[in-house]
Amino acid sequence: MNQADVTKLMSRLKIKYAPVRRRLKNIEGPEGRLKKIRKTLTALVKHERIELNFNRADETRGYVERLISDAIRYGDCHRATMELADYWLLEKQLIHKLFKVLVPRFENCPVSYTRMYRAPNLPPDKGYERAVLELRGNPYPPLLPDTTANRNLIHNVLLDEAHKEFRAQKYAEIAKKLEEADENMTKSPSDVAAESSQESETESSEEAEGQVPDEKMAQLSREKGEQPPDILGMFGLLRSYMY
Amino acid sequence: MFQRICMNLFRKQSSEINIKCRCGATFQGNAEARHQRNLLFTKEKQRQRENIGRIEKIEVQYTGTPEDVTLMMNKGISTPFNCAQHMSEMLMQRSALALIDDTTLWDMNHPLEADCQLRLLHFRDPDPYHVNKAFWRSCSMLLGAMAENVFKEEVHVELHSFPSPNVKTGSFVYDVNIGLDNWQPSQDELRIMSSQMVTLCQKNLKFERLEVNVDLALEMFKGNKYKREQIPHIASQISEGKTVVLYRVGDHIDLSRGPMVGDTSFVGKCTVTAVHQIETEQGILYRFQGVALPKGFLLNHFAYGILEDRAKKLNPGRLPSAPSHVSDVFQPASEAMSL
Incomplete structure (x- = not known):
C-alpha cells in the first residue's frame, strides 16, 4: 500500500x-x-x-x-x-x-x-x-583475450566482409531509388497527376518519393513486412555482441 | 590429467580400429575405390618410412612461447607436432601450422627434413592470415570428404577440385560431379550434410601429407576422370612432372598443395550452407559451400546467422575448367613457398 x-x-x-x-x-x-x-x-x-x-x-x-x-x-x-x-x-x-x-x-x-x-x-x-x-578499470593487463580489436582473426574477417557486402547492397538500393525518383521528377506534373489517378495503388509510393531515401526505404520495407533496413546501426550493434 | 591420458589412450585405440576397418571387408563403388586408395597410401607411406634407414638427428631451434629452445629431433620422422609435444601441451593443442626458417609454411604432421628454425602458428596470432587460409583449405577438403560419403551407393560421386581458398569470399567450396540433373538440396538435406561434417570433424583425424609419384597417384585416382586429368598438370607445375602432394584425412584422400591445419579437431562451428549447380566446360557440376569457425571462436547465433546467409550466395571463386586452363589453383603457392 x-x-x-x-x-x-x-x-x-x-x-x-x-x-x-x-x-x-x-x-x-x-x-x-x-x-x-x-x-x-x-x-x-x-x-x-x-x-x-x-x-x-x-x-x-x-x-x-x-x-x-x-x-x-x-x-x-x-x-x-x-x-x-x-x-x-x-x-x-x-x-x-x-x-x-x-x-x-x-x-x-x-x-x-x-x-x-x-x-x-x-x-x-x-x-x-x-x-x-x-x-573494473584496474591498471593490470586484461585477463581475457581481446577478440574484437584484432580484425585479422577469422571471425572478424568474415564479419567485416559481410558488413562491406551489406553496405554495398544497401547503397545500391538507395542509388536505385534515387534514380527512380529523378525519373519521376523529370516527368511533367500533368503526367504524374494522370498516373496517380489511373493507379490509386501507387499513391503511397508516389508520396514517398519526396522523402529522404532512408525513410522511404524504411516505409517500403515496412509495407513488405520486413524490418526497416538499418544501414550502419545493425553492424554497430553486432560488434558489441561478439563474445 | 588422468582424464586426458585416458582420452589419449582412447584416441589411439579408435585410430587403430579405424585402420583395421580400412584393411578389412569388401566394398562397392565409391567405397571400394576409397579402400584401394587407402591401401596404396598406407603402403607408400610405409615404404617411404622404411627408406629413411639409419636415423639421423637434426637441430630444431624453436622460437616463441613459452620459451626459445633447441630440440634434437629425428630427420625425416619428427614433425612440428612432435616438437610441440616436447615443449607444452598448450602448444600441442593450439598450433595449427608451422613456419620453418620464417619462410616456408609446414604442416604440423609433415616430418622435418633438415636443421631449421621453427615457429608454431595459431588462430589468435596478431596476423593469422596463413593459418586462416590453411583452415579454409582444410575445410574445403573435409567438405569434399563429406560430399563423397554422404550420398547413397547408387549416386556416383566424382570430386573435381576446389578453388584457391579465400576467407574473404565468406564460404569454402568444393566442386563435385554427382551425376544428377537439377538437384536442389532441401533444408533437411543441408542439415544432414552439416551434421555429417561435424561428425567427421569430431573424430579428431590427422591430416597426413604424402608426396607420391605421378604413376602411383594416377593409379590411386583411376576411378576419377577429373583427378586423372589434373595430376600430370599439377605435377608439371610443382616438381617437373614427377610428384604430387596428397593429403589423407580419415579414409579420404585428396590432391592439394597444402598446407593444411594439424587435425580436424580445429574445426568448431560448421555448416554446409548451399549446393549450387554450375555450368562449366566439363559439364554440369555442383558447388558445395559451407562456412566454419575454428574451435574456441564463440560467435552468437545472430552473428553466425549473418555469416551463414552470406555463405549461401554462390561463391565467386574460379569455376572449374579443364586442367590446361587451371591457373591459380595448383601453381606452387607463392605464399606457401616463400612468405
Whole structure:
C-alpha cells in the first residue's frame, strides 16, 4: 500500500547475488564471517585484483558493490556512509581511495563495479573452486583475450566482409531509388497527376518519393513486412555482441 | 590429467580400429575405390618410412612461447607436432601450422627434413592470415570428404577440385560431379550434410601429407576422370612432372598443395550452407559451400546467422575448367613457398 520503493532507499546492485548468505565456515561464527569479508574487501580495494576461493570472492563481491554504490550515492559528507567505510576498510588510508579514486571512476559506470572470473584449481591446492575478483578499470593487463580489436582473426574477417557486402547492397538500393525518383521528377506534373489517378495503388509510393531515401526505404520495407533496413546501426550493434 | 591420458589412450585405440576397418571387408563403388586408395597410401607411406634407414638427428631451434629452445629431433620422422609435444601441451593443442626458417609454411604432421628454425602458428596470432587460409583449405577438403560419403551407393560421386581458398569470399567450396540433373538440396538435406561434417570433424583425424609419384597417384585416382586429368598438370607445375602432394584425412584422400591445419579437431562451428549447380566446360557440376569457425571462436547465433546467409550466395571463386586452363589453383603457392 503505502510502502516505500525499496530501490529509492538503498542502491540497487548491478550484480546477481544469492538470496541466502554463506556462512564462510570459521571458529568465531557470524562475527568471524564479517572479519573475513572485511579482510577480503580491504585487499580488493587495495590491490584491485585478487585471487581467492570462489565462495569467499562471491560473498564479498556484494559488499564491495554496495559500499561503492553508497559512496557514489551519498558522497563523503554523509555520516552513515563514512562510518560504513570505516567499518569495512581495515586500512584507513583506503577510505580516501574509496572517495577520491573509486567514486570518480565509477560515477557513470552503467555496469557492475567489479568483475569475477573462475580461476583454475591446480592439483597441489585443495579441491576448492578458485576465483579472480577485480575492480573494473584496474591498471593490470586484461585477463581475457581481446577478440574484437584484432580484425585479422577469422571471425572478424568474415564479419567485416559481410558488413562491406551489406553496405554495398544497401547503397545500391538507395542509388536505385534515387534514380527512380529523378525519373519521376523529370516527368511533367500533368503526367504524374494522370498516373496517380489511373493507379490509386501507387499513391503511397508516389508520396514517398519526396522523402529522404532512408525513410522511404524504411516505409517500403515496412509495407513488405520486413524490418526497416538499418544501414550502419545493425553492424554497430553486432560488434558489441561478439563474445 | 588422468582424464586426458585416458582420452589419449582412447584416441589411439579408435585410430587403430579405424585402420583395421580400412584393411578389412569388401566394398562397392565409391567405397571400394576409397579402400584401394587407402591401401596404396598406407603402403607408400610405409615404404617411404622404411627408406629413411639409419636415423639421423637434426637441430630444431624453436622460437616463441613459452620459451626459445633447441630440440634434437629425428630427420625425416619428427614433425612440428612432435616438437610441440616436447615443449607444452598448450602448444600441442593450439598450433595449427608451422613456419620453418620464417619462410616456408609446414604442416604440423609433415616430418622435418633438415636443421631449421621453427615457429608454431595459431588462430589468435596478431596476423593469422596463413593459418586462416590453411583452415579454409582444410575445410574445403573435409567438405569434399563429406560430399563423397554422404550420398547413397547408387549416386556416383566424382570430386573435381576446389578453388584457391579465400576467407574473404565468406564460404569454402568444393566442386563435385554427382551425376544428377537439377538437384536442389532441401533444408533437411543441408542439415544432414552439416551434421555429417561435424561428425567427421569430431573424430579428431590427422591430416597426413604424402608426396607420391605421378604413376602411383594416377593409379590411386583411376576411378576419377577429373583427378586423372589434373595430376600430370599439377605435377608439371610443382616438381617437373614427377610428384604430387596428397593429403589423407580419415579414409579420404585428396590432391592439394597444402598446407593444411594439424587435425580436424580445429574445426568448431560448421555448416554446409548451399549446393549450387554450375555450368562449366566439363559439364554440369555442383558447388558445395559451407562456412566454419575454428574451435574456441564463440560467435552468437545472430552473428553466425549473418555469416551463414552470406555463405549461401554462390561463391565467386574460379569455376572449374579443364586442367590446361587451371591457373591459380595448383601453381606452387607463392605464399606457401616463400612468405
